[in-house]
Amino acid sequence: MKASMRSRQEPRRVSNGVIIAAMLLSLFVLSIVKARYCSTPFAKPDDQLQEQMNSSIRMETDETTSMAAGEQEEEEEEESTSGGGDAVPAVSTTTPAVVGTGGKGKKPTCFMTSKRSERCEARGDIRVEGNASTIYIGGIDKEWKTKPYARYHDPVAMAHVREFTLKPAGESAPACTKNHSVPAFIFSNGGFSGNLYHDYTDVLVPLFLSTHQFKGEVQFLLSGLKPWWVNKFILFFRQLTKYDILDIDNDRDVHCFPRIVVGATFHKDMGVDPARSPGHVSVVDFKRALRRAFGLQRAAASHGGVTGDGKPRLLIISRKNSRRFLNEREMAQAAAAMDFDVRIAEPDQHTDMSTFARLVNSADVMIGVHGAGLTNMVFLPRGAVLIQVVPFGGLEWLTTVTFKNPAKDMEVTYMDYNVQLEESSLLDQYPRDHQVLTDPYAVHKQGWDALKTAYLDKQNIRMNMDRFKKMLQEALDRLPPV
Numbered sequence: 001m002k003a004s005m006r007s008r009q010e011p012r013r014v015s016n017g018v019i020i021a022a023m024l025l026s027l028f029v030l031s032i033v034k035a036r037y038c039s040t041p042f043a044k045p046d047d048q049l050q051e052q053m054n055s056s057i058r059m060e061t062d063e064t065t066s067m068a069a070g071e072q073e074e075e076e077e078e079e080s081t082s083g084g085g086d087a088v089p090a091v092s093t094t095t096p097a098v099v100g101t102g103g104k105g106k107k108p109t110c111f112m113t114s115k116r117s118e119r120c121e122a123r124g125d126i127r128v129e130g131n132a133s134t135i136y137i138g139g140i141d142k143e144w145k146t147k148p149y150a151r152y153h154d155p156v157a158m159a160h161v162r163e164f165t166l167k168p169a170g171e172s173a174p175a176c177t178k179n180h181s182v183p184a185f186i187f188s189n190g191g192f193s194g195n196l197y198h199d200y201t202d203v204l205v206p207l208f209l210s211t212h213q214f215k216g217e218v219q220f221l222l223s224g225l226k227p228w229w230v231n232k233f234i235l236f237f238r239q240l241t242k243y244d245i246l247d248i249d250n251d252r253d254v255h256c257f258p259r260i261v262v263g264a265t266f267h268k269d270m271g272v273d274p275a276r277s278p279g280h281v282s283v284v285d286f287k288r289a290l291r292r293a294f295g296l297q298r299a300a301a302s303h304g305g306v307t308g309d310g311k312p313r314l315l316i317i318s319r320k321n322s323r324r325f326l327n328e329r330e331m332a333q334a335a336a337a338m339d340f341d342v343r344i345a346e347p348d349q350h351t352d353m354s355t356f357a358r359l360v361n362s363a364d365v366m367i368g369v370h371g372a373g374l375t376n377m378v379f380l381p382r383g384a385v386l387i388q389v390v391p392f393g394g395l396e397w398l399t400t401v402t403f404k405n406p407a408k409d410m411e412v413t414y415m416d417y418n419v420q421l422e423e424s425s426l427l428d429q430y431p432r433d434h435q436v437l438t439d440p441y442a443v444h445k446q447g448w449d450a451l452k453t454a455y456l457d458k459q460n461i462r463m464n465m466d467r468f469k470k471m472l473q474e475a476l477d478r479l480p481p482v
Contacts, residue, residue, distance in 0.1 A: 109121065109137070109144060109166065110144045110166070110262075112152070113265040114150075114265070114267065115152065115153050116151055116152050116153050117152060117264060117265050117266035118147075118152060118263050119262070119263045119264075120144060120146050120166060120263060121260070121261050122137045122139070122140070122166075122260055123258065123259045124137070124138045124139055124258070124259075125137070125139070125169050125256075126138075126169075126256060126257040126260045127169060127173055127176060127254055127256050128186075128248070128254065128257065128260070129254050130221065130246070130249060130251040130252075130255070131249065131250060131252050133162060133163060133165060133249070134167055135164055135165070135166045136167050136173040136174070137168065137169055137260075138169040139168075139169075140166065141168055143165055143168075144165070144166040145163050145165050145166075146163070146164055146262055146263060147161040147163050147164070147188070147263075148161070148164065148186045148187045148188045148223060148262050148263040149161040149187070149188040149190060149191045150202050150203070150265075151192070151198075157191035157198075158191065160191055160224075161191050161224065162190060162223045162224060162249060164186065164262060174254045175254065177253045177255075178253045178255050178256065179256045180255060180256065180258075181258065182214075182218055182219055182258075183214065183218050183219070183257060183258065183259040183260065183261065184218070184219045184221055184255070184257040184259070184260045184261070185210070185211055185218050185219070185220055185261050185262075186222075186223065186248065186260070186261070186262040187203065187207055187220070187221075187222060187223070187264050188203075188222070188223040189203055189222060189224050189225065193229060194226070194349060196376070197372040197375045199229075199233070200375055201270050204233065204236065205270055205271065205272065205283070206264035206265055206266045206267075208240065208272075208285075208286045208289060209267065209272050209277055209278075209281070210264040210265045211240050211241070212240060212278070212281060212289070213279055214240070216240065216241055216242040218240070218241050218243075219241065219243050219246065220243070220245045221245075221246050221248035221255075222245050222246065222247060223249050225245070225248075225249065230245060232353050233353065236289065236293040236294075239289045239292060239293050268405075268406075269406060270375070270406040270410075271405070271406050272286065283406070283409045283410055284409070284411060287378060287411075290357070290379065291361075294354050294357040294379070295354070295358075296357060296358060296361040297361075298361050299381055301363075301380070301381045301383045301384035301385075301479060302383070302479060302481065302482050303364075303476070303481055303482050305341055305364060306341075306362040306364070307341075308482070311340065312340060312341065312364035312365060312476065313340065313342075313343060313363045313364050314335045314363070314365045314366075314367065315359065315362075315363035315365070315366045315367070316328065316331060316332065316335075316344045316367055316368065317346075317367065317368030317369075317374065317376070318368075319346065319368075319369060320346060322456060322457050322459065322460070323371055324369075324461070325460075325461055326425070326460050326461060327463055328344065330463075331465075332344060334465055334468060334469055334472075335472060338476070340365070340472070343359065343362075347373050347376065356376065356379075357376075357379045360376045360377075360380060361379045363380060363384060364381075364479055365386075365387065365472070365475045365476075365479070366384065366385070367387040367388075367417075368388070368389065369388075369461055370389065370390055370391060370395065370399050370402070370403070374386070374388060374402075377403065377406075377410065380410070380412050382412075383412075383479065384412055384413065384479075385412070385413045385414075385415060385478055386403070386407050386412050386413070386414050386415070387415045387416070388403050388417070389417045389463075390416050391455055391459050391461065392419045392424040392440075392459065393440045393443070393454065393455030393459070394440035394444065395440075396416075396418070404416065413478050413479075415471065415474065415475060417463075417467070417468075419461055420464070423464050424459055424460075424461065425458075425459055425460040425461070426459050429458065436455075440455070443455075
């Protein structure tokens with residue numbers, strides 16, 4: 001009896017094995033199909049590679065940009081007197097972490113507020129000899145060198161930032177020729193300034209974060225001052241200081257202050273962490289300051305559009321060199337047929353900031369290929385839709401850091417349009433079996449310059465009109481009601 005039972009069970013065991021083998025084979029086949037036909041058919045970069053690439057992100061303008069150029073303070077003190085020293089000090093890998101006598105419970109004179117930003121702060125006898133790039137400070141016993149630009153992780157940018165030396169204010173310190181009753185704040189518009197994305201990420205947002213609490217009672221000392229750059233943002237600077245900006249590099253006076261802060265605090269790309277900011281301000285507060293500065297009247301987007309006639313406004317950000325829309329006119333015609341009020345604009349370094357800010361503020365939907373021009377989303381009204389066209393080449397990690405993540409904090413609805421190979425001009429430049437087309441992440445591993453050359457400098461876009469119109473309809477559906 002037992003023998004007969006075993007004989008009947010044997011075929012069942014064989015059948016089970018066949019089933020398991022078939023399931024494994026099916027999973028293998030499905031994995032191949034997915035890898036071949038999914039919308040992003042490339043393996044994602046590993047964490048180490050992505051971290052390396054994030055640290056080297058540099059936004060490229062459509063035109064070539066010249067590059068001449070302790071413990072956390074109590075919140076109450078931060079809001080009334082601090083210049084933004086809101087992060088726990090961290091040890092710099094290139095310089096000693098503490099300067100001056102310090103003392104238990106006191107912050108060091110200079111400390112890293114993030115991997116991208118260093119802040120130096122002192123009170124008392126402060127003498128600034130600008131043309132010598134020297135700051136004399138009473139009460140410290142060591143020298144410290146610092147560069148007041150929030151991109152410490154990027155040696156290419158920092159090579160274009162002037163270095164300042166903090167020295168003990170001994171008998172050799174020069175006498176004051178001008179005395180000030182308000183604190184001084186030193187920052188730089190060297191580095192990648194002149195590129196709109198870096199203007200905001202590296203300078204303007206950190207500057208707001210670090211100085212808004214002074215309520216205008218602060219003297220800005222600007223290193224690397226470019227008059228055209230200051231004029232471009234002068235209305236915004238007037239929201240933060242009541243005093244004319246000093247060109248500290250070329251000033252021959254010895255300016256004396258009761259307090260000084262050197263270097264702005266960085267939190268994240270085009271963003272602010274309210275939990276760490278003085279007064280718990282956010283990037284929405286930064287946007288409010290911009291609205292006041294440029295006289296922007298429109299607070300919220302809607303289906304009714306800027307005129308209330310039921311036509312929402314679409315703003316197409318145009319480019320004239322790389323990453324151009326090859327069928328821009330067709331895009332505008334299709335949008336108009338969908339009852340959009342269409343505007344096309346091409347901002348550059350010479351664009352009047354106030355005029356362009358008002359145009360962007362009038363838009364309900366803004367679309368553009370990844371690039372510095374999308375930085376103008378800071379002027380979009382609440383609830384507006386930003387559509388970032390992501391070039392072919394596995395660039396989702398880049399476009400996420402630069403614009404997708406900041407958009408939510410700015411109360412902007414974000415959408416992305418991922419360019420397919422058939423929409424990319426790269427298909428005209430390379431054979432279909434070329435690595436640039438088949439394995440973008442292998443190109444990524446060659447470094448930022450290789451990625452930039454292949455996917456940012458040489459690629460233009462011919463939008464698939466069916467996909468484009470579908471995306472516009474979804475944007476319409478996401479707009480707030482009238």
